[in-house]
Amino acid sequence: MPVAEPGGCFGRALVIDVTDGSSRVLPLPERVLRECLGGVGLGTWLLSELGPPGVDPLAPEAPLAFVFSPLVGTPLTTSAKFAVVGKSPLTGLLTDALASSHFAISGKLTGHDALVLVGRAERPSVVAVRGGDVQLLDGSAEWGLSSADAEASVRERLGRGWQVASTGSAGERGVRYATLSHDGRHAGRGGLGAVLGSKQVKALAVHATTKVAPAHPQQVLTAARDLRTRSLGRATVKARELGTMANVLAYNALSTLPTRNFTEAVFEGAPALAAEELAAARGVTRSSCASCSIGCEHLYTGKGGKKVRMEYQNVSALGSLCGVSDPDAVLAASARCDELGIDTISAGGTIAWAMECAERGLLDAPWLRFGSGVALLRALDEIGSGEGLGPLLALGSRAAAAVVGGDSLTFSAQVKGLEIPGYEPRTMHAMALGLAVNARGADHNRSGAHEADLSGDLDRLRGGPAHVLGAIASEDRAAVMDSMILCSFLRGVFDEPFREWAELLSLVTGWDVDETELRATAQRIVLAKRAYNLREGWTPEDDWLPERFLTQDLTMASGRTAALTPSRLRSMISAYYEARGLDPSGRPYD
């Protein structure tokens, strides 16, 4: 088995044309790797290089990149992650989604820093990559299966040592928020599963053929031991003990739990959906990704004994946002999203929008009402089957609002077409800015500005310059963590993150990267995404929030009014552009 040159990177991507199974090596100079790192940073570069300007996201020419990173394959905890990057059929702009576990390691150990799919297969196919060898296999046996079943089928067919990322049936049908999955973890946002499905590719299978060689293996080992110890400290206790579901009661108490399509921010049914209640009533088991010491995954027992992986975002989108407080319905809906291979946030957001449309008489669906778990599950089934409202809901709320008309776009809770995650912008003004300006659309991972709102240092109801700085800082941190790649749940264990990340990167790659360089890299990655979007048709109007958030005040549990005025949002956006070195319209200066 050949071993790569020391340095954590291979210096090449493999570009596979699934039309005929041919492939070519794309050299990745050290300059590119150092400037982009890997993950979402390198993925953005690849998309810019390989994607024809203005390409339809579902056209054969649209590239779909599976991108690894310098840290993948090292013993550093939480580093077994990969990014999937493409042009989103939901937003028409760049989207990048992360998933975890063995696929990341085996994919990188094919000897490539990225695997890029282009073209369209003649028939349903599976792409198998072992080292530099690419096979285009018949995928008709897997077509129509859930991603989990497809994964199992391919692995059984190919034998030991293969790792598989697959889309579900929603990806085949072109549901614009279809996911890509591996081992139950989803590259969830932006519809990358539909991009894979549009290529008539059900799954990508990878088999390791080499090893990764850090520049300073012994020091990496020492750093890994230290990081593992720190990962078991207080900064991750929430993730370990209750997982992200711990947010349900906390966010409800903070009047920031989106409820009934963002008409309220406190949900009376939250206690029934809280981790504390579910853990006691249903039993919970923990799981973790490969190479992870945290183990944030919590699987709850649904009806019939089925284990369902639950996260805060599932409960927010499929529970409070739809007004559903029945835990069985929310667990079942979550499991159904996984089976179909659709993003829970966009699914819940689109259904909640449709519920409001139905209640206002804009949609002829008397069965579709807030609070109905039965309606929630029926809507998901129709999205899966393509019957009834399915084709409309498969578009996502923005495109569906264009079909339904009336004033339905004003309460379509999305930015750039991507549905808003479980954070109420009116009670979190730094987050409101982050949601508005982020390249991916309404996103809580690439912009973790909620950290600024909940820092205890800012007035989260009165956004201003400090909120802008908080939003920028969180974007920069995410840009590096998602490119190196390290799990965002580790962020609290670093006292001086950029310095410490630079040290880790130096140990693995041998580059003399320091904190200053890494901060510049973060800024470059954020701006590179914006530049790609600009090329693909972004306009300043895309950096904005839906009308509901700017015209309708919220009453908080305290009795105070939470409001976000257009002038306040505009002021924060202008300050953000200035701080990012952009012109007043949000474009890079020439």
Added chain:
Amino acid sequence: MGQPKAGLEWHGSTLLRRVVGLVQRGVDGPVVVVRAPGQALPSLPAGVEVLDDPHEGRGPLQGIAVGLSALSDHAESAFVCSTDLPLLHPAFVRRVTRDSDTADVVLPYVDGHRQPLAACYRTSLAATATRLVEQDRLRPAFLLDGVQVVVLDEPALRADAALSAVDPGLASVCGVNTPEEYAALRARPAPAVRVSCSGVLARAGGHAPTTVRAATLGAAADLVGVVLDRHVLAAVNGDQATRDPELPLANGDSVMLVSADAGG
């Protein structure tokens, strides 16, 4: 009192810190503190602007003039109070300010007295107040002459369900003018507040609410065995996320302590 009231100890905090924090909780805009020229003040929460009276010893009307003038760019009206109201309740502030668009002054009338130093004024009265000071007409009552005043008497105040639930005796206007009054008010039990813990913090004491007596957030956290460090945040009545241990609590408050490691 023999010493400045602002710095008087109040359950581990100070009178000024407490009153400022309570007003902050009751209003939607900025809070300013007006002091005698160069007066030393105890620590204040972030974001509070401190202004100086232009002249020493001209009484509260001068402070009202300075404060209203400073706020006139930010708000149509402002709640004005003295620093010696330790039992002021945010619900009282909200009740008084609720009628601010109906008159130039919303004036509580409690215990047989008008309460101009626990009242709401239109900020456009700043010029009038300044002129009165210049004319040596220094009593706040002069500001009420010739303007539209809405009086909130005790029945009107108690008709507010939110206020009567937490301050039925309208102790919000109890001032501290003598050492005896200070001692008497200080001897009262601290406010009764409900504290609950969510998530991993609940492991120590369960997440069902517990009622404790605490005048500050720090005291409440202590009483349920939680340290307000960088991993912990508090939501008081679902409002601001904070870990300020000196944040004043008031009767009937509900405090939820949550893990600060947000996200997901």
